[in-house]
Amino acid sequence: MHTIIRNKETSRDEFIFYSKRLMRLLIEHALSFLPFQTCTVQTPQGQDYEGRTYSGKQITGVSILRAGETMEPALRAVCKDVRIGTILIQTNCNTGEPELHYLRLPKDISEDHVILMDCTVSTGAAAMMAVRVLLDHDVPEDKIFLLSLLMAEMGVHSVAYAFPRVKIITTAVDKKVNDLFRIIPGIGNFGDRYFGTDAPPDWSDDEDALST
DSSP: OHHHHHOTTOOHHHHHHHHHHHHHHHHHHHHTTSOEEEEEEEOTTSOEEEEEEEOSSOEEEEEEETGGGGGHHHHHHHSTTOEEEEEEEEEOTTTOOEEEEEEEOOTTGGGSEEEEEOSEESSSHHHHHHHHHHHHTTOOGGGEEEEESEEEHHHHHHHHHHOTTSEEEESOEESEEOTTOOEESOOOOHHHHHHTOOOOTTOOTTHHHHOO
């Protein structure tokens, strides 16, 4: 699937189809890291079955706009009645620093396990700001799951160093980031390939979130 979506010749329809497959696999895998407790239910045959059930209060998804919102349908497909929040972060052209421009989070999010979604993470700047926003809303660090289809080693190390208790889950890690902060070999600008829009000439992978 990575071979297909990384190929620059892949059509937009194929890119969307296989990206959605990867998103579903990624989210299913991430859910296995949630806390569970044993429970006993009775089968239709009147027999006891010892299984497991989610031991938290609720699961909330938070997408980093714009690319992160493409992962919302996959999360909704596997988590019934999941709540969704959104964060928009943009880069200040003068300072080069990420700035928070829009925030919508469900009430009482501090009691939930939060799945933070962004499709690509290059330097980790947007992801780290999003994590700080969640921490500012009293979400415990160990209840935050950062999900991304593709991350650069730089982004993984940056997030892990700053927030060692955040769980980082991805389908692939690329080793390099070039001078324009693009992941190498990378996947291209995910948002533009998914939505069929044109990328600006100076985009970086983090710009999926930072330049919307």
